[in-house]
Amino acid sequence: MSLALVGDIGGTHARFALWRDGRLEMPQVLETARFAGPEEAILDYLVGQGLEPLALEQVCLACAGPVESDPFRFTNNRWQISRAAFLSRLGLRQLLLINDFVAMALGVTRLPESELLPVCAGQGEAGRPCLVIGPGTGLGVSALLPDGAGGWRALPGEGGHVDLPLGTDREVALWQEMRRELGHVSAESVLSGAGLLRLYRVGCRLDGLAPELESAAAVSRAALAGDAPAAAALEQFCCWLGRVAGNHLLTLGARGGVYLAGGMLPCFPGFLQASGFARCFADKGVMSRYLDGIPVWLVTAEQPGLLGAGLALEMGLR
Structure with a gap:
């Protein structure tokens, strides 16, 4: 070539x-x-x-x-x-x-294990689709489909713009505040750089606090340093990422595994692993067992x- x-x-x-x-x-x-x-x-x-x-x-x-x-x-x-x-x-x-x-999605098919950090342990099923999802400036979503010849085809879509799922009273309260601001609250409204900052500010407003941070990078740095409002925002961010990823997995039947990609998550890998991501990822009511043993990896490749x-x-x- x-x-x-x-x-x-x-x-x-x-x-x-x-x-x-x-x-x-x-x-x-x-x-x-x-x-x-x-x-x-x-x-x-x-x-x-x-x-x-x-x-x-x-x-x-x-x-x-x-x-x-x-x-x-x-x-x-x-x-x-x-x-x-x-x-x-x-x-x-x-x-x-x-x-x-x-x-x-095509890129992750060529990555060595050294560039994949386990978030949820498990064993992907051979011949089943995989999910690729990740926050950055926006929220990207794609699927890898087996081509029947040992390779993969990547499925395009705009899954970052699905409605934001709600699972707790706190999430309902946050959603109501964001709906007044935005109208439609998509997954990307939270799971993006602008979304993390929005989540921090809305959380501060609900808790009667004055927000002091002005960027998503500042929120993640403060969270890692122990700032309570920032840590709460980043924790909720990880939980919502788990809910959205779990929803897409159910839709696609992506039992081959989940790849978390994008520019944001490699900035706080340890926080992600210790967060409520895995719990919210599998919190699917009668279908919760469907997600048992599905591996989730964080893509660390540059x-x-x-x-x-x-x-x-x-x-x-x-």
């Missing part, structure tokens, strides 16, 4: 790398806010590598959102892509757009989305 470019573009960061002979080369992370659009970001990346666009044969971009429309508009940033204009400006002959969590974009490009060429 000739030289290609792969990208994994979310709401906050755009990750790029070269793809050659089934391997990633020269990965780099750029902030989307610095650029007017993906073309400008790619040109900046190529200049940094001493390359011209004409050196590339193909580009595969994994993008946050449903990629069927043209132009494609990103869900959580202002960028958009018109396929014809993109190819013309960069002088390319092929552009493959895929959902970012399709790329994430660039699984870029790896998946390269694999998708090779699959598309075949």
Whole structure:
């Protein structure tokens, strides 16, 4: 395969790398806010590598959102892509757009065990689907389906925008506050960077406290340092992630296992393991036993989305 470019573009960061002979080369992370659009970001990346666009044969971009429309508009940033204009400006002959969590799902199929941290012990069932889910700027969800030939197909979707499930009186109270603010309360309304900050602020309001923290990163740092309101918010975040992941597992029959991915969770792996995630994941009433023994792993690899974009490009060429 000739030289290609792969990208994994979310709401906050755009990750790029070269793809050659089934391997990633020269990965780099750029902030989307610095650029007017993906073309400008790619040109900046190529200049940094001493390359011209004409050196590339193909580009595969994994993008946050449903990629069927043209132009494609990103869900959580202002960028958009018109396929014809993109190819013309960069002088390319092929552009493959895929959902970012399709790329994430394909990427985890190639990860070694050393880049998977156990969250719930168990043994996945051979030949059954797997769930891939993870919070970052938004909440990504995908499924891996066995292809019948020893490989996998990744299922695109927008499962991050399902309704937020409620399981306790505290969750009902938090939901009511968020509904007054947002109208529709999706899973992503909580399970994202903006969602963690929202959860912290709403929790403080319910408890009669003045919120002091101004970002999701600050909330997670304070939680790990023992700040009680921040720790309560992060604990509730993990519990809601468990509920949402368990719901998707029931829908998909994903008894092959669950992969937790995205940019947020690797910042607090120990907290996640000790949290109520596992309890809420399996809290499904008469179907609770269905989730017994289903393994859950935290993906700790640095660039699984870029790896998946390269694999998708090779699959598309075949």
